[in-house]
Amino acid sequence: MSQKLPPVFQHPVIQNAFDHLEAGRLDRREFIRIAALLGASAASAYALVGLPSPAYAEGSLPFPPDDSKAKAGGVFKIAMQVQKLEDPATFSWTQSSNQVRHTLEYVSMTGPDNVTRPMLAESWSASPDLKTWTFNIRKGVMWHNGEELTADHVAWNLKRWADPATASSNIGLSIITGMLHDTGKKDDKGAPIMGLSDGAIEVADKYTLRLHMNKAVLSAPEDLYNYPTAILHPSFKAPISEKIIGTGPFTLAEFKVGDKCILKRVSKTTDGQDFKYWGGKVYLDEIAYYNFDSDNQLPAFASGDVDGVYDFNVEQVDLAKSLPGVIHKARTAQCICCRMQVDQKPFSDKRVRQAIAMTVDNSTIKGLIYTDGGDVGEDHHVAPVHPDYFALPAMKRDVEGAKKLLKEAGFEKGLEVTIDVGNTDGPWHQTACEAMRDQLKEAGVNLRVNVMPAAKYWEIWDKTAFGCTAWTHRPLGTMVMSLGYRTGVPWNESHYANPEFDKALDAAEATLDVEERKKKLAAAEKILQDDAVMVLPLFRPIYTIVAQKVNGYEGHPTQYHQFNKVWMA
Amino acid sequence: MLKLIGSRLLQMVFIMGVVSLILFAIFDSDKFKKQIAVAELGGFAVSALSDKDYQAWLDKKGLNTPFYVRYANWVGAVLHGDLGKSFEKNEPVSGLIAERLERTGVLAFWVFALMIPLSLTFGVVAGMKEGSAQDRVTSFISVFTTSLPEIATAIFLTVIFALTLKWLPANAAMVNGWDWRALVLPVLTLVLYDFGYVARMTRASMAEVMSSQYIRTAVLKGLPYRRVILRHALRNALIAPFTIIVLQLNWLLSGVVVVEVFFQYAGFGKLLLDAALFGDVYVIQAATLVAVFVAVLSQIISDVGYTFLNPRIRFA
Numbered sequence: 001m002s003q004k005l006p007p008v009f010q011h012p013v014i015q016n017a018f019d020h021l022e023a024g025r026l027d028r029r030e031f032i033r034i035a036a037l038l039g040a041s042a043a044s045a046y047a048l049v050g051l052p053s054p055a056y057a058e059g060s061l062p063f064p065p066d067d068s069k070a071k072a073g074g075v076f077k078i079a080m081q082v083q084k085l086e087d088p089a090t091f092s093w094t095q096s097s098n099q100v101r102h103t104l105e106y107v108s109m110t111g112p113d114n115v116t117r118p119m120l121a122e123s124w125s126a127s128p129d130l131k132t133w134t135f136n137i138r139k140g141v142m143w144h145n146g147e148e149l150t151a152d153h154v155a156w157n158l159k160r161w162a163d164p165a166t167a168s169s170n171i172g173l174s175i176i177t178g179m180l181h182d183t184g185k186k187d188d189k190g191a192p193i194m195g196l197s198d199g200a201i202e203v204a205d206k207y208t209l210r211l212h213m214n215k216a217v218l219s220a221p222e223d224l225y226n227y228p229t230a231i232l233h234p235s236f237k238a239p240i241s242e243k244i245i246g247t248g249p250f251t252l253a254e255f256k257v258g259d260k261c262i263l264k265r266v267s268k269t270t271d272g273q274d275f276k277y278w279g280g281k282v283y284l285d286e287i288a289y290y291n292f293d294s295d296n297q298l299p300a301f302a303s304g305d306v307d308g309v310y311d312f313n314v315e316q317v318d319l320a321k322s323l324p325g326v327i328h329k330a331r332t333a334q335c336i337c338c339r340m341q342v343d344q345k346p347f348s349d350k351r352v353r354q355a356i357a358m359t360v361d362n363s364t365i366k367g368l369i370y371t372d373g374g375d376v377g378e379d380h381h382v383a384p385v386h387p388d389y390f391a392l393p394a395m396k397r398d399v400e401g402a403k404k405l406l407k408e409a410g411f412e413k414g415l416e417v418t419i420d421v422g423n424t425d426g427p428w429h430q431t432a433c434e435a436m437r438d439q440l441k442e443a444g445v446n447l448r449v450n451v452m453p454a455a456k457y458w459e460i461w462d463k464t465a466f467g468c469t470a471w472t473h474r475p476l477g478t479m480v481m482s483l484g485y486r487t488g489v490p491w492n493e494s495h496y497a498n499p500e501f502d503k504a505l506d507a508a509e510a511t512l513d514v515e516e517r518k519k520k521l522a523a524a525e526k527i528l529q530d531d532a533v534m535v536l537p538l539f540r541p542i543y544t545i546v547a548q549k550v551n552g553y554e555g556h557p558t559q560y561h562q563f564n565k566v567w568m569a
Numbered sequence: 570m571l572k573l574i575g576s577r578l579l580q581m582v583f584i585m586g587v588v589s590l591i592l593f594a595i596f597d598s599d600k601f602k603k604q605i606a607v608a609e610l611g612g613f614a615v616s617a618l619s620d621k622d623y624q625a626w627l628d629k630k631g632l633n634t635p636f637y638v639r640y641a642n643w644v645g646a647v648l649h650g651d652l653g654k655s656f657e658k659n660e661p662v663s664g665l666i667a668e669r670l671e672r673t674g675v676l677a678f679w680v681f682a683l684m685i686p687l688s689l690t691f692g693v694v695a696g697m698k699e700g701s702a703q704d705r706v707t708s709f710i711s712v713f714t715t716s717l718p719e720i721a722t723a724i725f726l727t728v729i730f731a732l733t734l735k736w737l738p739a740n741a742a743m744v745n746g747w748d749w750r751a752l753v754l755p756v757l758t759l760v761l762y763d764f765g766y767v768a769r770m771t772r773a774s775m776a777e778v779m780s781s782q783y784i785r786t787a788v789l790k791g792l793p794y795r796r797v798i799l800r801h802a803l804r805n806a807l808i809a810p811f812t813i814i815v816l817q818l819n820w821l822l823s824g825v826v827v828v829e830v831f832f833q834y835a836g837f838g839k840l841l842l843d844a845a846l847f848g849d850v851y852v853i854q855a856a857t858l859v860a861v862f863v864a865v866l867s868q869i870i871s872d873v874g875y876t877f878l879n880p881r882i883r884f885a
Binding site: 257259306 | 608618620625626833
């Protein structure tokens, strides 16, 4: 009989996860993640499994504890692209969210340890079937205009994300899709129009928000730290750069797209009161982002212009190692997906797609680009870093098999195809495609690599028959599969439509038992891999560097900046 | 002369009208509207929008207004000094253009200040004695520096002076305020690239003059060589380089994109590139007007200068 857990771990899914942990079928870190998602405190979960807890502030604050050696004041200068700030719900880049991350805050906050803690919510709980989530909004959180944050304000944001007219990518998050229903109408593209279900968002009282879903959702708190889910004041009008009302310790003091974004501490509210920040001590006086394209960030650091960079490319690792500074590397699920549209010739023939996938050796490409770090892709988009990843048997290169398939498909004399590449994450995209081109030659496939500016690529990313698209890190495998491969979803760039796959994914999402969930996701992984929808050569690590005088900085797998406890020596 | 300037200005207005109309028509296409939407909302968000919501977004941005109406409105506004508002940067285009022109102006000033005396001196000295050692050395240096693309020169200079010797900053973003040191590498890159071209042209012009009969006569008359060069040869030899140097104004305005982007110098060229990638039609329009203005202005300066340098040229 399994050990009965203390009342703080009362949720049945936590008990189930603990049983798996005891049986050796669940990793301790994954248990902590699940326990925290279901409302238990991260510190008690760390204690329960006997892992040293990373230092965190006492109480329910999601930040590291105060540092007795910390010096208040100073400016932290970071090289990053300074992007347009229009509507935070439609941000499509992490950089723009970082520009306002210390002004606009989130309901929850996922730390560098991948554990999600309450932020603007003080706590949360889920019903045993994971269909009803209750968020207790933190009391005493002050907006920059002097008002207090309430559950109504958060509800306003959720409703806005669920409205298709907002064009927010948040609509694809499980927390939102779980509250939508099919209205029976079709849009101009023939896709069903989804609407927010009546009563799905319930404001129980001033500080209590209850969400009612039509399916089990485990990731609700994680979803609420997705970068476009920053909580806005209901008076918001785009562009946010002109008038920003947040709850964070900093506000926009100076902003010029493509130049700089300067954040300074808030001391007074717009109605003249003293501003009291809910999150405890903050050391920096100013956070200053200066615009540098990705290739120029490290040279700017080398020149001493900035104290840190957003990221640097794998080609710059040697240069970074030669500089005085602290390099942070994180394992992620960021990748390129060379996907083929299954309804466009010649990729409409499954044998052609399979031949291409069989000829490409992902491990060689990964080794060529990332000699240190990174994971080999398995052509199904779930990464080893995902907690719900299931390792399928290793893929083997089979050139002869590919030739046979191409012959059957009528391409015995060779096949000419073009892949569009935008290098949206750096020139390594092109390197990967060129390596694919060389490998594909052996099977008689002549691949033309069509390189275009990143901005141009984003115009055609979902239209080109064969394209190399960068996908960012998402905390769960089910999340990325739901966003990219479910029939008819907006970001299904491969136009893949397979009821069997949808069913397998539904089954995985609805399974609360952690081990069972992995097995069910394995079925979805296998279907996608067998259907050869994509060549996904690798999952990349991310690199960043900060000066030695920067204290309290921790690299985050999603490149989210969390500077509340950063201080300058 | 006044007639010439008048006709050039009329030409300028005509070119501005035609170019702006063509640009407006091009940017009215669905493709470019989509480009703005993608740049502003992101590729992922645009593909999630239904056609109805996309059209509503275009309405909000004023992009659904017929292009001739938008064009007429824009021309009216331009005549009142309003160049519109940048889609990307959310600020008035006139302020943006003025700020960037000033920065590129500073860059251009220093490039000219170094490049003109340097290239003229080397060109004249080389052309004085065709085939001499000084001619061969100058020609070699000129061909070498000009044949190197700006991006290669920029990389070499950065590696040597910024990353290895650490004498100069590697970029010219000037995040800590205006810094003359940061301007050195971009200026040097442009000077090296342009110097060879102007020096070669000056050399050719000087060599041609030096082989003309009136110079030979002057030498045979026993005039001091120094006087032959300064009083007789130089004035004629400088006509061609003068035209070329004035025309470099155009190159310095919009041809410096590579250098401005490489060194992260926020000038006119970088603004133009950003605007083109974003599909920021009002910035592109304004930048085009400025480019046409500078092109015509440089032609006028060149024509007027010609008449002073060569009295045989008269404009009817």
